Amino acid sequence: MHFVRSQAWRWPVEITGMMKPLSVAAACLFVLAAQAQESKEPVEVLRQRLAERLSTKGESAVAAAAKPAPKAARPAKGEAGKPAHWGYAGDIGPDRWAELAPENRLCAVGTRQSPIDIRDGIAVELEQIAFDYRASSFSVLDNGHTVQVNVAPGNGITVMGRRFELLQFHFHRPSEERVNGRQFDMVAHLVHRDEQGRLAVVAVLLERGRDDKPHPLVQTVWANLPLEKGEALPAQVQIDLNQLLPAERGYYTYMGSLTTPPCSEGVLWMVMRQPVALAAQQIGIFARLYPMNARPLQPGSGRLIKESLGTP
Numbered sequence: 001m002h003f004v005r006s007q008a009w010r011w012p013v014e015i016t017g018m019m020k021p022l023s024v025a026a027a028c029l030f031v032l033a034a035q036a037q038e039s040k041e042p043v044e045v046l047r048q049r050l051a052e053r054l055s056t057k058g059e060s061a062v063a064a065a066a067k068p069a070p071k072a073a074r075p076a077k078g079e080a081g082k083p084a085h086w087g088y089a090g091d092i093g094p095d096r097w098a099e100l101a102p103e104n105r106l107c108a109v110g111t112r113q114s115p116i117d118i119r120d121g122i123a124v125e126l127e128q129i130a131f132d133y134r135a136s137s138f139s140v141l142d143n144g145h146t147v148q149v150n151v152a153p154g155n156g157i158t159v160m161g162r163r164f165e166l167l168q169f170h171f172h173r174p175s176e177e178r179v180n181g182r183q184f185d186m187v188a189h190l191v192h193r194d195e196q197g198r199l200a201v202v203a204v205l206l207e208r209g210r211d212d213k214p215h216p217l218v219q220t221v222w223a224n225l226p227l228e229k230g231e232a233l234p235a236q237v238q239i240d241l242n243q244l245l246p247a248e249r250g251y252y253t254y255m256g257s258l259t260t261p262p263c264s265e266g267v268l269w270m271v272m273r274q275p276v277a278l279a280a281q282q283i284g285i286f287a288r289l290y291p292m293n294a295r296p297l298q299p300g301s302g303r304l305i306k307e308s309l310g311t312p
């Protein structure tokens with residue numbers, strides 16, 4: 001699957017990582033690959049189960065997204081045949097996630113969960129996030145929970161002296177995070193990981209702007225949407241993630257979690273303060289696929305929030 005040629009080297013590392021406890025338990029959000037709910041082919045079913053299995057082990061889900069399961073792979077022992085389906089409403093909605101699988105316990109009892117309403121941060125001279133993004137190949141995946149874009153290696157950020165590689169980005173509607181109570185039309189989550197397996201997510205808030213000015217990067221991603229769920233479609237063009245960043249680089253930062261099962265904690269969140277504009281039609285396209293894929297707000301629980309000095 002495509003992206004994936006490039007990320008293939010990570011596969012053995014991730015398998016190894018599965019054996020470790022929480023150090024690598026921070027999976028990215030929405031990286032469940034092969035989540036097609038209507039899969040009929042056995043291979044697809046196997047792949048889905050493996051992906052779900054991996055997803056419960058946290059970061060290894062990244063690998064599941066990055067590389068399809070080998071055809072010979074089987075679900076790991078124990079929970080075969082019990083795929084942990086989850087969603088945003090009803091019996092599999094956010095308030096039930098913890099009940100769906102033991103690995104999801106933190107979804108209910110964690111005290112550093114995401115998303116949160118970002119408010120009462122302390123204004124300090126936050127270091128700039130050093131973005132190192134470049135024109136890159138990509139593939140687009142509808143994983144059953146969101147539209148996810150897998151980006152070829154070579155993109156990353158440096159913050160707090162650590163380099164985090166960009167793995168993928170994906171979207172939520174409406175925005176999961178709020179800022180002083182305000183929710184935005186959408187948000188893009190750019191998921192990065194450092195060599196130790198720690199995750200850093202850059203959130204870019206998206207709001208409706210001028211209808212005659214569609215966002216070029218989003219336009220390219222939508223144009224490359226695959227027709228089928230669970231199958232990453234390699235694009236024939238490149239994208240440059242610099243295009244998705246706001247002009248102003250101030251941000252909010254706090255420690256949180258994945259916003260999807262298994263809700264692993266220890267995720268460094270950086271929410272860009274200035275929103276980026278999309279055309280209403282672009283929001284509408286995503287809304288047809290995922291009208292609501294945002295986890296509800298979680299308690300701040302006294303966590304420290306820092307924000308860049310200066311006006312938004």
Ligand SMILES: [Zn+2]
Nearest residue numbers: 029030189259
């Ligand atoms: Zn997300």
